[in-house]
Amino acid sequence: MKEDAQPTQDALAFARQVAEAMYEKDIAAQKMGIKLTKVGPGYAVMTMPIHEDMLNGHSICHGGYIFSLADTAFAFACNTSNITTVSLGCNITFLAPARAGDLLTAVAEVQSQAGRTGICDVTITNQDGERVALYRGNSYRVNSKIVDDLPERR
Amino acid sequence: MKEDAQPTQDALAFARQVAEAMYEKDIAAQKMGIKLTKVGPGYAVMTMPIHEDMLNGHSICHGGYIFSLADTAFAFACNTSNITTVSLGCNITFLAPARAGDLLTAVAEVQSQAGRTGICDVTITNQDGERVALYRGNSYRVNSKIVDDLPERR
Amino acid sequence: MKEDAQPTQDALAFARQVAEAMYEKDIAAQKMGIKLTKVGPGYAVMTMPIHEDMLNGHSICHGGYIFSLADTAFAFACNTSNITTVSLGCNITFLAPARAGDLLTAVAEVQSQAGRTGICDVTITNQDGERVALYRGNSYRVNSKIVDDLPERR
Amino acid sequence: MKEDAQPTQDALAFARQVAEAMYEKDIAAQKMGIKLTKVGPGYAVMTMPIHEDMLNGHSICHGGYIFSLADTAFAFACNTSNITTVSLGCNITFLAPARAGDLLTAVAEVQSQAGRTGICDVTITNQDGERVALYRGNSYRVNSKIVDDLPERR
Numbered sequence: 042m043k044e045d046a047q048p049t050q051d052a053l054a055f056a057r058q059v060a061e062a063m064y065e066k067d068i069a070a071q072k073m074g075i076k077l078t079k080v081g082p083g084y085a086v087m088t089m090p091i092h093e094d095m096l097n098g099h100s101i102c103h104g105g106y107i108f109s110l111a112d113t114a115f116a117f118a119c120n121t122s123n124i125t126t127v128s129l130g131c132n133i134t135f136l137a138p139a140r141a142g143d144l145l146t147a148v149a150e151v152q153s154q155a156g157r158t159g160i161c162d163v164t165i166t167n168q169d170g171e172r173v174a175l176y177r178g179n180s181y182r183v184n185s186k187i188v189d190d191l192p193e194r195r
Numbered sequence: 196m197k198e199d200a201q202p203t204q205d206a207l208a209f210a211r212q213v214a215e216a217m218y219e220k221d222i223a224a225q226k227m228g229i230k231l232t233k234v235g236p237g238y239a240v241m242t243m244p245i246h247e248d249m250l251n252g253h254s255i256c257h258g259g260y261i262f263s264l265a266d267t268a269f270a271f272a273c274n275t276s277n278i279t280t281v282s283l284g285c286n287i288t289f290l291a292p293a294r295a296g297d298l299l300t301a302v303a304e305v306q307s308q309a310g311r312t313g314i315c316d317v318t319i320t321n322q323d324g325e326r327v328a329l330y331r332g333n334s335y336r337v338n339s340k341i342v343d344d345l346p347e348r349r
Numbered sequence: 350m351k352e353d354a355q356p357t358q359d360a361l362a363f364a365r366q367v368a369e370a371m372y373e374k375d376i377a378a379q380k381m382g383i384k385l386t387k388v389g390p391g392y393a394v395m396t397m398p399i400h401e402d403m404l405n406g407h408s409i410c411h412g413g414y415i416f417s418l419a420d421t422a423f424a425f426a427c428n429t430s431n432i433t434t435v436s437l438g439c440n441i442t443f444l445a446p447a448r449a450g451d452l453l454t455a456v457a458e459v460q461s462q463a464g465r466t467g468i469c470d471v472t473i474t475n476q477d478g479e480r481v482a483l484y485r486g487n488s489y490r491v492n493s494k495i496v497d498d499l500p501e502r503r
Numbered sequence: 504m505k506e507d508a509q510p511t512q513d514a515l516a517f518a519r520q521v522a523e524a525m526y527e528k529d530i531a532a533q534k535m536g537i538k539l540t541k542v543g544p545g546y547a548v549m550t551m552p553i554h555e556d557m558l559n560g561h562s563i564c565h566g567g568y569i570f571s572l573a574d575t576a577f578a579f580a581c582n583t584s585n586i587t588t589v590s591l592g593c594n595i596t597f598l599a600p601a602r603a604g605d606l607l608t609a610v611a612e613v614q615s616q617a618g619r620t621g622i623c624d625v626t627i628t629n630q631d632g633e634r635v636a637l638y639r640g641n642s643y644r645v646n647s648k649i650v651d652d653l654p655e656r657r
Contacts, residue, residue, distance in 0.1 A: 068248050069257035094222050097270065098341070103223035104270075104282055105263025112258045116251065127289075128258055129620055129641060132440040132485065132594060134284035134468050136461045153444045153480065157619070158591055158643065160442050160483065172461065175468065177440065177485060179591060179641060181620065187252070283466055283487060286440060286594040286639065288622050290615045307598045307634065311465070312437055312489060314596050314637065326615065329622065331594065331639060333437060333487060335466060376556050377565035402530050405578065406649070411531035412574045412590055417567025424559065424566075435597075436566055442592035495560070 048082050055194060056082050056121035062188045063120055070113045073106065077117060082194070083151035083161075085117035091143040102139035111163040111176035114149035118161050119178075124193045125185040126159070131178035137171055144168045147176075157182045202236050209348060210236050210275035216342045217274055224267045227260065231271060236348070237305035237315075239271035245297040256293035265317040265330035268303035272315050273332075278347045279339040280313070285332035291325055298322045301330075311336045356390050363502060364390050364429035370496045371428055378421045381414065385425060390502070391459035391469075393425035399451040410447035419471040419484035422457035426469050427486075432501045433493040434467070439486035445479055452476045455484075465490045510544050517656060518544050518583035524650045525582055532575045535568065539579060544656070545613035545623075547579035553605040564601035573625040573638035576611035581623050581640075586655045587647040588621070593640035599633055606630045609638075619644045 048056075060080040064070065070087075079086035089110045097103040111133060119126040139145055149163040163176040186193060202210075214234040218224065224241075233240035243264040251257040265287060273280040293299055303317040317330035340347060356364070368388040372378065378395075387394035397418045405411040419441060427434040447453055457471040471484035494501060510518070522542040526532065532549075541548035551572040559565040573595060581588040601607055611625040625638040648655060 063252035065252075066254065067250075067252035067257070069251050069260065072248050073259070094226050096221075097223050097267075098217035098219075098221035098274075099279065099281065100220065103221070103263065104266045105227070105259060106223065108262040108266065109257065109259025112262065113251075116258075120252075125253065127253065129591075130286065130288035132284065132286045134461075134485070134487070135282055136463065136468065152483065153442075155444065160444065175460065175485070177442070177483070179442070283437075288615075288639070288641070290617065290622065306637065307596075309598065314598065329614065329639070331596070331637070333596070371560035373560075374562065375558075375560035375565070377559050377568065380556050381567070402534050404529075405531050405575075406525035406527075406529035406582075407587065407589065408528065411529070411571065412578075413535070413567060413571025414531065416570040416574070417565065420566045420570065421559075428560075433561065435561065438594065438596035440592065440594045443590055 052082050056080050059121055059123045059187050059191065060085065060117050063117065073109055075110055075113050080117060080121060082121050083118055085114050085149045087114040087117065087147050089145050091139050091141055091145065093141045096141060102143070104135060107135065107139060107145070107165060107174050108133055110145055110147045111165055111174060114147035114163050115161050115176065115178045118149035118151055119159065119180045120187050122194050123187050123191050124182045125187055126180045126182050129179040129181045131176055133174055133176045135174050137173050139167060139173050145173060206236050210234050213275055213277045213341050213345065214239065214271050217271065221267070227263055229264055229267050234271060234275060236275050237272055239268050239303045241268040241271065241301050243299050245293050245295055245299065247295045250295060256297070258289060261289065261293060261299070261319060261328050262287055264299055264301045265319055265328060268301035268317050269315050269330065269332045272303035272305055273313065273334045274341050276348050277341050277345050278336045279341055280334045280336045283333040283335045285330055287328055287330045289328050291327050293321060293327050299327060360390050363499070364388050367429055367431045367495050367499065368393065368425050371425065375421070381417055383418055383421050388425060388429060390429050391426055393422050393457045395422040395425065395455045397453050399447050399449055399453065401449045404449060412443060415443065415447060415453070415473060415482050416441055418453055418455045419473055419482060422455035422471050423469050423484065423486045426457035426459055427467065427488045428495050430502050431495050431499050432490045433495055434488045434490045437487040437489045439484055441482055441484045443482050445481050447475060447481050453481060514544050518542050521583055521585045521649050521653065522547065522579050525579065529575070535571055537572055537575050542579060542583060544583050545580055547576050547611045549576040549579065549609045551607050553601050553603055553607065555603045558603060566597060569597065569601060569607070569627060569636050570595055572607055572609045573627055573636060576609035576625050577623050577638065577640045580611035580613055581621065581642045582649050584656050585649050585653050586644045587649055588642045588644045591641040591643045593638055595636055595638045597636050599635050601629060601635050607635060
């Protein structure tokens with residue numbers, strides 16, 4: 042769902058509950074400094090600061106970290122239904138380099154969901170609003186839940 | 196160039212010299228535990244062990260680490276010409292999950308180079324030879340060198 | 350440029366002049382029934398009706414025709430600068446089938462242009478506004494012009 | 504399956520039977536001049552001659568036709584199981600232009616099949632063996648068959 046679709050308070054609370062449970066187990070994202078700043082049904086905003094030890098041999102941020110932020114935001118947006126959803130793969134385009142000291146923000150929005158498969162777009166910008174990367178991911182729903190005690194919301 | 200094209204000893208030594216200089220500056224790759232095990236003109240093999248702190252909220256290796264390994268192998272294969280080459284973007288497909296304790300190997304081979312742009316494919320397998328991910332990246336040559344004292348080799 | 354950026358009348362006329370010259374030579378697009386309905390700087394809208402002879406072995410519109418419409422809209426949006434721009438490749442996602450009798454509309458917008466390379470997104474919808482496909486293409490500027498008598502507009 | 508895996512005569516005959524039934528209904532492919540020259544389990548080779556009326560505004564073969572050949576070969580390779588398989592989307596990279604008079608050949612090989620989803624790669628070459636395009640498609644199996652009277656072969 043797009044940010045402007047104005048989900049109900051209940052839908053927002055549900056999405057947040059699932060996302061927080063998922064974040065708690067996502068050691069990789071935590072260790073990379075990725076934070077969840079906003080979440081709703083099919084929607085997530087996450088941030089990551091770039092440090093010196095995230096630079097590659099060209100002295101710019103390693104593409105793997107930029108991808109990791111995008112992929113994490115994708116995962117959080119896709120799993121807010123509480124139906125475990127994984128990535129089949131994706132396409133990422135790098136528009137501008139990220140540098141040490143930058144704070145990147147990823148906005149992920151599910152674009153389409155049909156049966157088990159879906160599409161979720163992520164845009165990454167830096168602290169100046171400049172676009173750093175565009176990511177388009179293919180999601181796939183498997184037969185399990187993120188939070189066992191909660192229902193699925195299709 | 197494909198692995199079986201049998202580059203000369205001189206070409207191999209040149210590629211290794213560029214790659215080692217690049218690896219030394221690639222703090223991000225080093226910190227992720229990525230190692231360079233083989234390199235030749237347009238060709239690189241790199242490995243990465245998966246640890247507990249690389250797992251995501253589904254308790255499998257975060258896609259960002261798998262991507263990082265692929266993207267690093269891509270970068271090393273593309274830069275063996277000593278012409279600084281960056282990624283415009285790529286496509287990655289996840290075929291099987293990676294788990295804590297796995298040792299992943301990425302084999303990167305430049306498929307095409309025309310003017311400034313090129314294509315480089317990466318296949319990631321685990322210690323059992325099972326394919327974990329397929330990566331296809333678009334490269335772009337910029338106007339600088341990796342090792343200033345060495346020539347470019349087109 | 351996005352549709353809402355309101356280009357000047359002069360910029361619109363320039364884009365249209367380049368696009369019309371290009372359309373006149375695009376025998377393939379004409380033969381497929383693709384029409385140019387709107388064009389501006391970095392922006393193009395094109396349509397294509399689906400006929401019985403465009404169906405594949407599953408009795409839905411062959412993906413090749415859907416792609417052709419997207420790729421054509423991409424080309425027209427990218428070339429409005431009058432700098433010959435080709436496709437390096439792209440990613441397309443099919444969201445819903447198209448059927449005989451449908452009228453598809455492709456909206457193409459350049460998202461980014463940096464040096465010779467750029468990104469242009471295309472969304473294809475049917476006559477009911479349902480999204481049929483999402484396309485993201487990588488463009489590359491070569492050293493020639495579409496209309497020799499006109500300048501380049503970067 | 505890869506070409507060199509040497510399927511049994513029975514498996515080849517089964518794949519051919521399914522492919523021929525599918526080709527008979529694929530009006531779009533037939534009309535584009537695409538021919539099936541070889542087929543086996545998870546494998547298909549198809550050809551397409553390039554004519555003047557397939558050229559675009561740059562006087563080279565419209566990318567839509569090159570894509571159509573790749574997409575068709577993908578479809579035939581993916582459906583040899585007799586389980587109806589559609590495309591979720593794909594990535595295509597254009598390596599060299601095709602021109603009027605060229606004869607293009609597409610070799611499609613399923614790389615991976617896990618549950619409903621799979622990956623199939625297609626390489627397109629011209630009559631001189633030069634690579635024209637690389638295509639990587641995501642397939643999805645739906646609940647129907649190509650030939651009702653034949654079983655499914657997983």
